[in-house]
Amino acid sequence: MKKNISLAILAIVLLVLPLLFQSRYTQHILNMILIYVMLGISVNLIFGYIGALTLGQAAFFGIGAYTAAIISTKLGLSFLPCVLCSAVMGCLAGFIIGIPTLRLKGPYFAIATIGLNNIICIIFLNWEHLTGGAVGISGIPYASILGLQFDTERKVYFLLLVSVFLIFLLYRNMISSHYGKVMIAVRDNELAASAMGIDTAKVKVIVLAISTTIAAIAGAYYAHITNYVAPDAFPVMESITFLIIIVLGGAGFKYGPIYGAVVVVILNEYLQYFEQFNMLIYGVLIMILLLFLPSGIAGIVEIAKAKYYEKKKIYYLKEVGIDEMK
Amino acid sequence: MLKINKINVFYGNLQVLRDVSLNINKGEVVAMIGANGAGKTTIIKTISGILKPSSGEVLFEGEDLTKLKIPKITGKGIAQCPEGRRIFPQLTVEENLLMGSYTRNGDKAGKTKDYEWVNSLFPILAERRKQPAVTLSGGEQQMLAMGRALMAKPKLMLLDEPSMGLAPMLVKSIYDIVKTINAEGISVFVVEQNAFMALNHSDRAYVLESGKIVLSGTGKELLDNSEIKNFYLGKKVES
Amino acid sequence: MITSLLSQQIISGIAIGSIYALIALSFSLTVRALNVIHFAQGEFFMLGAFGAISCYMLLGLPFWLAIIITTLVVAALGIALQWVFYNKLWKSHHVFLLMSTQGTAIALANGAMLIWGPDAWRFPKIFSENVYKIGGLTIPEEMLWISFFAILIMIGFNIFLYQTKYGMGFRAAAQDRETAQLMGVNLAVADSFVFGSSAGLGAIGGLLIAPILFITPYIGPIFTIKGFTAAILGGLGSIQGAIFGGFLLGIIENIVTFWISSTYKDAIVFLILILVLLIKPSGLLQKKTIEKV
Numbered sequence: 001m002k003k004n005i006s007l008a009i010l011a012i013v014l015l016v017l018p019l020l021f022q023s024r025y026t027q028h029i030l031n032m033i034l035i036y037v038m039l040g041i042s043v044n045l046i047f048g049y050i051g052a053l054t055l056g057q058a059a060f061f062g063i064g065a066y067t068a069a070i071i072s073t074k075l076g077l078s079f080l081p082c083v084l085c086s087a088v089m090g091c092l093a094g095f096i097i098g099i100p101t102l103r104l105k106g107p108y109f110a111i112a113t114i115g116l117n118n119i120i121c122i123i124f125l126n127w128e129h130l131t132g133g134a135v136g137i138s139g140i141p142y143a144s145i146l147g148l149q150f151d152t153e154r155k156v157y158f159l160l161l162v163s164v165f166l167i168f169l170l171y172r173n174m175i176s177s178h179y180g181k182v183m184i185a186v187r188d189n190e191l192a193a194s195a196m197g198i199d200t201a202k203v204k205v206i207v208l209a210i211s212t213t214i215a216a217i218a219g220a221y222y223a224h225i226t227n228y229v230a231p232d233a234f235p236v237m238e239s240i241t242f243l244i245i246i247v248l249g250g251a252g253f254k255y256g257p258i259y260g261a262v263v264v265v266i267l268n269e270y271l272q273y274f275e276q277f278n279m280l281i282y283g284v285l286i287m288i289l290l291l292f293l294p295s296g297i298a299g300i301v302e303i304a305k306a307k308y309y310e311k312k313k314i315y316y317l318k319e320v321g322i323d324e325m326k
Numbered sequence: 327m328l329k330i331n332k333i334n335v336f337y338g339n340l341q342v343l344r345d346v347s348l349n350i351n352k353g354e355v356v357a358m359i360g361a362n363g364a365g366k367t368t369i370i371k372t373i374s375g376i377l378k379p380s381s382g383e384v385l386f387e388g389e390d391l392t393k394l395k396i397p398k399i400t401g402k403g404i405a406q407c408p409e410g411r412r413i414f415p416q417l418t419v420e421e422n423l424l425m426g427s428y429t430r431n432g433d434k435a436g437k438t439k440d441y442e443w444v445n446s447l448f449p450i451l452a453e454r455r456k457q458p459a460v461t462l463s464g465g466e467q468q469m470l471a472m473g474r475a476l477m478a479k480p481k482l483m484l485l486d487e488p489s490m491g492l493a494p495m496l497v498k499s500i501y502d503i504v505k506t507i508n509a510e511g512i513s514v515f516v517v518e519q520n521a522f523m524a525l526n527h528s529d530r531a532y533v534l535e536s537g538k539i540v541l542s543g544t545g546k547e548l549l550d551n552s553e554i555k556n557f558y559l560g561k562k563v564e565s
Numbered sequence: 566m567i568t569s570l571l572s573q574q575i576i577s578g579i580a581i582g583s584i585y586a587l588i589a590l591s592f593s594l595t596v597r598a599l600n601v602i603h604f605a606q607g608e609f610f611m612l613g614a615f616g617a618i619s620c621y622m623l624l625g626l627p628f629w630l631a632i633i634i635t636t637l638v639v640a641a642l643g644i645a646l647q648w649v650f651y652n653k654l655w656k657s658h659h660v661f662l663l664m665s666t667q668g669t670a671i672a673l674a675n676g677a678m679l680i681w682g683p684d685a686w687r688f689p690k691i692f693s694e695n696v697y698k699i700g701g702l703t704i705p706e707e708m709l710w711i712s713f714f715a716i717l718i719m720i721g722f723n724i725f726l727y728q729t730k731y732g733m734g735f736r737a738a739a740q741d742r743e744t745a746q747l748m749g750v751n752l753a754v755a756d757s758f759v760f761g762s763s764a765g766l767g768a769i770g771g772l773l774i775a776p777i778l779f780i781t782p783y784i785g786p787i788f789t790i791k792g793f794t795a796a797i798l799g800g801l802g803s804i805q806g807a808i809f810g811g812f813l814l815g816i817i818e819n820i821v822t823f824w825i826s827s828t829y830k831d832a833i834v835f836l837i838l839i840l841v842l843l844i845k846p847s848g849l850l851q852k853k854t855i856e857k858v
Contacts, residue, residue, distance in 0.1 A: 053659075111602070111790075115835035243664065282671055286667070287668045294657070294661060376746075397751060401749060406747055408744060
């Protein structure tokens with residue numbers, strides 16, 4: 001009951017939020033947060049729940065964006081078919097890349113994904129008649145569904161809100177299902193998991209494919225919102241940003257991507273004022289986070305919750321990952 | 327020479343050693359037997375400084391070792407043959423031996439003398455001088471570990487499970503070497519699951535159970551003790 | 566004709582290959598000793614180049630002094646980073662470790678940008694610009710000098726590691742830390758040696774190649790990945806493998822540029838990296854797979 005009330009309040013806040021902020025700029029930031037929540041979810045699945053460190057997620061984001069851009073400008077398909085095509089491409093790419101590379105252990109997988117991200121960027125840059133080379137593709141139409149044009153930031157916000165909500169539901173159900181436990185088993189002890197009869201390779205590849213599908217969908221939205229894609233939007237650095245979202249928000253925590261996206265996008269905007277110091281602060285921030293806050297904001301929230309319930313003498317079932325903090 | 331006074335050692339919250347006291351006199355071979363998990367290796371690690379006791383003291387020639395860093399303790403003349411030999415697999419046999427004398431600065435003549443002595447104790451090591459140690463057999467690796475410890479010119483040698491995984495013939499020759507080493511005036515503290523061998527070759531021995539010393543005496547006494555016979559030596563020896 | 570073209574490419578590849586070998590060596594050092602893949606290796610390389618620029622161009626010091634000062638400063642930086650961050654992190658999950666080195670890389674690149682600005686620097690020619698022509702092959706003298714110094718450094722480093730007592734101690738520590746400590750090896754010194762020499766070797770690579778490259782604060786990542794590819798080619802964690810892999814990569818890259826495409830040169834390097842990781846992760850030289858990964 002109490003939970004329902006708080007959810008209702010949250011829903012109202014989310015719906016009213018864009019009306020509170022009149023400036024186009026603030027609304028743009030809200031939209032970016034939502035896109036980054038999608039990407040955060042995508043990275044959290046593969047990194048947070050499977051433990052495979054990916055430094056190439058921007059490549060799938062880019063594949064989704066370019067697929068949507070090419071299909072909408074060259075074939076003139078409308079928004080939803082574009083998203084579908086991007087999702088299919090992202091999923092395929094996830095399978096094709098995941099099947100061989102996920103055999104690699106630990107840091108080796110991370111390095112393979114860096115190589116991959118670079119290869120994809122080089123292809124975007126050089127396959128000129130398809131991708132437009134360094135100039136990229138412009139003139140991508142606004143998203144439209146059943147004749148409804150999403151041509152203002154505020155309209156886009158509601159489109160994104162609904163989409164993120166759907167993706168979040170899917171993601172939440174996935175990680176709280178039996179399959180979610182399987183994923184965590186694979187992450188925490190692959191050997192033990194396979195001894196229990198789990199096909200760990202299959203689990204990893206499927207989760208990667210789901211994760212890359214979500215990243216590609218985010219890419220399709222990105223293309224339709226900015227109306228423009230260029231290769232410099234998807235470098236390894238962008239993949240690292242996605243990862244920061246998760247580490248900051250809390251890897252392997254359900255709400256990690258949300259906390260992370262909010263903080264990173266807002267932080268990014270504030271850091272713009274420091275222009276040159278921007279990335280320096282970023283780098284130092286990662287280090288400090290890793291040293292002092294390895295389970296991110298979600299970890300702190302969980303600890304706070306645990307303490308609160310402890311005070312009320314209610315047995316509190318610890319959530320996944322909390323035991324790592326002690 | 328070495329006197330351990332009521333040490334308590336923990337792994338995290340788990341107490342492994344409880345009020346353990348023992349002493350090793352100069353020129354003695356002292357054994358400690360006990361089942362797997364009794365805490366034998368923990369004692370060795372506490373002497374060499376890898377583990378620090380929460381209370382109690384480890385006195386070597388009157389000096390408390392618990393306050394010293396590991397390399398310092400080695401420098402005092404305590405050399406260790408760790409459990410599982412722990413030779414350096416990618417270094418050559420010769421380099422492994424030289425690692426033993428790492429703390430001995432200067433004294434080049436002494437080192438050369440010891441090197442030759444070790445090679446005469448274990449002629450096989452001289453033959454395999456240039457081979458990476460990983461290519462040695464189990465018995466040869468044990469010899470290398472002992473040779474490496476001797477290169478430190480120790481006053482006290484700690485042997486952790488020297489017979490582990492070795493064929494009975496080899497075990498015997500390892501203990502013959504222990505005798506030879508002891509004859510050179512080096513005290514030996516050997517920790518073993520192979521109670522029969524250890525008791526037979528030691529002047530005195532202790533029995534460790536669940537982190538406590540439950541029995542001590544000369545090697546002969548313990549060999550004749552009926553409980554020891556039942557628990558550690560099995561019926562084969564009895565008959 | 567073909568053979569002479571090929572040998573030309575091989576010779577050109579050796580110079581850049583010797584630089585890759587230095588970076589690959591840096592990678593292998595931290596991997597074999599501490600199982601740390603240090604992603605800021607390219608940034609140490611970049612700092613080496615900028616160090617040379619600062620000492621030689623801005624302060625007017627002689628080149629040999631610039632080399633010594635830069636190497637020492639970058640090595641000290643490597644050690645400082647080790648003490649501040651990695652000493653606390655390297656027992657944690659490898660993901661954290663990898664990310665922390667990545668964080669270091671970002672911070673270093675942008676710190677360098679604050680000092681030297683975002684624009685490209687052109688280092689003056691210090692080596693002679695003579696070009697030797699031997700039987701249809703053209704060999705620029707500066708290439709010879711670069712390879713010569715790089716190889717000299719590597720030989721010196723190998724002598725230290727394999728012929729001296731301390732080198733032996735450090736190698737022992739890389740194989741079994743606890744036992745090495747029992748033998749009297751000071752692990753804190755050994756670790757600092759690893760991090761310091763790893764950063765220092767990268768810096769030497771950077772300052773040697775400074776005269777033939779445009780230097781910007783952002784050249785790090787590409788050299789990180791190429792050095793790493795070279796290390797993987799020869800077998801990550803192996804000293805000789807790293808050197809072999811560096812030269813091999815330099816030669817492959819030149820041949821690819823010449824005969825296939827310069828646009829896709831880097832893409833092919835990345836492809837090689839992924840393929841070697843997938844097919845022969847222990848490198849081309851090793852017979853056994855490294856279980857430690």
